[in-house]
Amino acid sequence: MKLKLFLAAAVFAGAACLSTMVSADQLDDIKAAGTLNCGVLTNSPPLGFQDPKTREPAGYEIELCGMFAKYLGVKPQLTPVSPQTRMAELTQSRVDILSSLLSYSKERAEQVDFSGAYIAEDFNFVVLDGSNIKTVDDLSGQRIGLVKGSVLIPLTEKRIPDARILSFETSAASFLALQQGKVKATVYRYSEGKAVHRNAGDDIKALRFLDEPLLSMPSGFAFRKGSPELVKTADEFLASIEKSGEGQKLYDKWLGKDSDLKATRKFEFGKPQSTWFTN
Numbered sequence: 001m002k003l004k005l006f007l008a009a010a011v012f013a014g015a016a017c018l019s020t021m022v023s024a025d026q027l028d029d030i031k032a033a034g035t036l037n038c039g040v041l042t043n044s045p046p047l048g049f050q051d052p053k054t055r056e057p058a059g060y061e062i063e064l065c066g067m068f069a070k071y072l073g074v075k076p077q078l079t080p081v082s083p084q085t086r087m088a089e090l091t092q093s094r095v096d097i098l099s100s101l102l103s104y105s106k107e108r109a110e111q112v113d114f115s116g117a118y119i120a121e122d123f124n125f126v127v128l129d130g131s132n133i134k135t136v137d138d139l140s141g142q143r144i145g146l147v148k149g150s151v152l153i154p155l156t157e158k159r160i161p162d163a164r165i166l167s168f169e170t171s172a173a174s175f176l177a178l179q180q181g182k183v184k185a186t187v188y189r190y191s192e193g194k195a196v197h198r199n200a201g202d203d204i205k206a207l208r209f210l211d212e213p214l215l216s217m218p219s220g221f222a223f224r225k226g227s228p229e230l231v232k233t234a235d236e237f238l239a240s241i242e243k244s245g246e247g248q249k250l251y252d253k254w255l256g257k258d259s260d261l262k263a264t265r266k267f268e269f270g271k272p273q274s275t276w277f278t279n
Contacts, residue, residue, distance in 0.1 A: 026227040030096055036074050038065035039081040039095035043170055045195040046254045046261070047101060047119070060254035064118060065099040067246070068221070071237045084149045084169070087111060090224060097234075098222040101189075105151050112222040115234040116270035118247075120218035121189045121263075123152060126178070129206035133184060136212045139163055145174035145183035152187050155214055171196065179205055187214055194261050218267055238270030 030036055041048035042057050051058040057078045069076035081089045081100055089095050090112060104114055125144075127133045133142070141162050146153050148167040156165060166183055168174040174186045175196050188196065190209075197207050221234050241247035247269040252258040256265060 026096070026224065027230045027233060030072060030074060030230070034074050035077045036065070036069040036072060037077045037079055037094075037096045038062075038069070039079050039086055039089050039098045039100050040065065041083070041086075041100045042080045043172060044101060044192055045199060046191060046259065048099075060119070060250065061099045061101065063250060063254070065097070065221075067241065067250070068097075068099075068234065068237050071240070072233070082169075083147055087222075090222060093224070096223075097230075100222075101219050102222045103151055103217040103219045108151075108222070111225070113225055113227055113231050115221040115223070115231055116238050116272055117218035117220050117267050118238055118269055120216065120267035121191060122213040122216045123187055123189050124193070124213050125185045125210040126188050126193050126207050127185045127210065128178065128181075129208040131184065131208070133210070136160065136210055136214075139185055142184040143182070145177045145186045147171055147174060151217075152214065156187065159214060175200070178207075185210075191255050191261055191263060198260060216266075235270050242269035242271075 040057055040062055042050045044059075046059050048057060048059040048061045050056070057080065062078065065078070066076045079089070079095050081095065081098070083100075086098050086100050086102065087108070090098050098112075101119075102108065102112075102114075108114075125136055125139060133139060136159065139160050141164075143164045143166055144156060144160070145166050145168055146156060148169060153165055153167070156163065166177065168177060171186070171188070171192065174183070177183045178186050188209075193207070193209065197204070220238075223230050223234070238247070241250070248256075248265065251265050255261050255263045
């Protein structure tokens with residue numbers, strides 16, 4: 001009996017040791033390589049987009065990942081990802097970290113580890129301003145355009161069970177379908193909807209946000225499973241920019257008072273929230 005207990009303890013200790021080694025490797029590997037490979041979106045202004053002048057990725061998440069790389073003492077390397085492929089890019093080790101608007105969900109938390117939040121916004125249905133749609137209930141039985149792979153799809157199906165969901169590759173394609181009358185509504189986070197509207201030019205049909213948000217959801221960095229030291233370091237970084245005011249400056253530049261959006265920050269950098277996981 002004593003031998004069995006000894007062997008069990010030895011196996012447990014070995015597993016714990018192996019876990020520690022694996023978790024340390026990801027942070028150590030990044031520092032050894034001298035680069036932090038960030039998976040970023042380039043079609044979600046002002047959070048992540050391609051600067052039309054420099055043709056380089058720019059935006060809130062791009063700059064934030066650069067700040068995290070500097071905190072680690074390495075250089076940022078930016079790898080464009082799509083909403084459909086970003087999880088695979090991370091889990092298959094093609095990037096070290098996702099800084100790509102990956103909202104928290106229970107399903108995703110089974111595949112990746114999340115840091116604390118670095119953004120939280122309302123998601124609202126958006127319709128053409130001339131539409132007779134006034135409330136979310138008015139969308140019953142209507143066509144709604146959403147991006148493939150988005151967590152907004154099951155949430156929309158739950159909120160409006162008889163709506164017909166049409167999936168598009170990008171939010172720009174969903175926006176075009178709304179302009180052409182192929183769908184009655186789409187869903188945007190506040191900043192994205194405002195930016196898409198602004199950047200589309202003066203010839204488009206005006207948009208209107210419905211008052212009732214579909215949800216309010218934060219996003220954080222995502223990491224491969226088994227990287228507690230890297231997650232801990234990211235949380236320490238986020239807490240540091242909350243305390244120093246660098247986070248507020250970053251927010252004001254891209255989303256707040258110094259931007260066209262004039263949004264008000266409703267979250268604290270790095271702070272865990274009990275309402276993270278909505279599905």
